[in-house]
Amino acid sequence: MKQIPLGQTGLHVSQLCLGSMTWGNRNTESEGHAQIDMALDHGVNFIDTAEMYPVNPIAAETVGRTEDIIGSWIAKTGRRDDIVLATKVTGQGQSCVRNGAPISRDAIVAAVEGSLARLKTDVIDLYQLHWPNRGSYHFRQHWGFDPTRQNGPETAEHMAEVMETLAGLVQAGKIRHFGLSNESTWGTAQWIAAAKAHGGPRPQAIQNEYSLLCRIFDTDLAELCAHEQVTLLAFSPLATGLLSGKYAGDVTPAGSRRENNPLLGGRITPRLWPAVQAYCNIADRHGLDPSQMALAWCCARPVPTVPIFGATSLAQLKCALGAADLTLSAAVLSEIDAAHRAHPLPF
16 A cells, blocks of 8 residues: 655655544444454554544543554554554543543643553554644534634643643653644644744644545645645545445435434535535446545545545445555546535535
């Protein structure tokens, strides 16, 4: 599988990243281990997780279970050096983790120690802020986003504290590199500036939602990431399964995520179904699997992009891994561009 540079870290990661957020509720430990084994057999070396996983739903009794599953795989196989491991510190407002406390020096130190213990490793390759303390426009919050409350002395003080904390953790050998998640162009620029000002690790990656159906990244943030060499880690590249076509016609298959989350995090709108159908039609016309087409499109973007995909079965995983061998033709890319113009921002 093709590998690409991860920011300016010197690390190279597979062009597909294995997501893990279903391990521990929708998937058992043995199923999680089987997914890791299959992914590595196909050339994946990049696994993403978070201290609060699994999700759908997030529950106090399952927080940390996904990291436990990855840790037990590492302990069983001894293959820690075969993977680049990314995890995240939970942000403000998630009551199941530290009673919803914001990201701070104490929160980061406690979270890192907890993740290291669960993951059964001495070091985390990429440590990410799950979302910023100041809030964001992600997860459909862009419709009512107010940017005037984003700046202030507390933001600068917080960034300085985080940089100093992360610098200490890098020096202690507990984390290697730093990444963002659910961030904005302004926020990413501020973190880059804070790293320079306070000697902390610069952002090497940004994990934001990105897919054929969600392209907020494509303008100012893409420009910043291209010039600052910040790699996009695209979560929900299949738009929670919508781009597989399995929900087409507004159906809810048995055992699917939509059983627990009917609106799929606000993605179900009247404008959605024509957009999904347009992309599925393109795949059908060209004899492509729609999931593989969606993942291959992410991999082919101008800014280095690594789609993070998840699966609840080995059959789904094997299908997704096939995207690594797919190069989309000029005709397919042209039709995708036309569909995007016809169906922009469907949720």
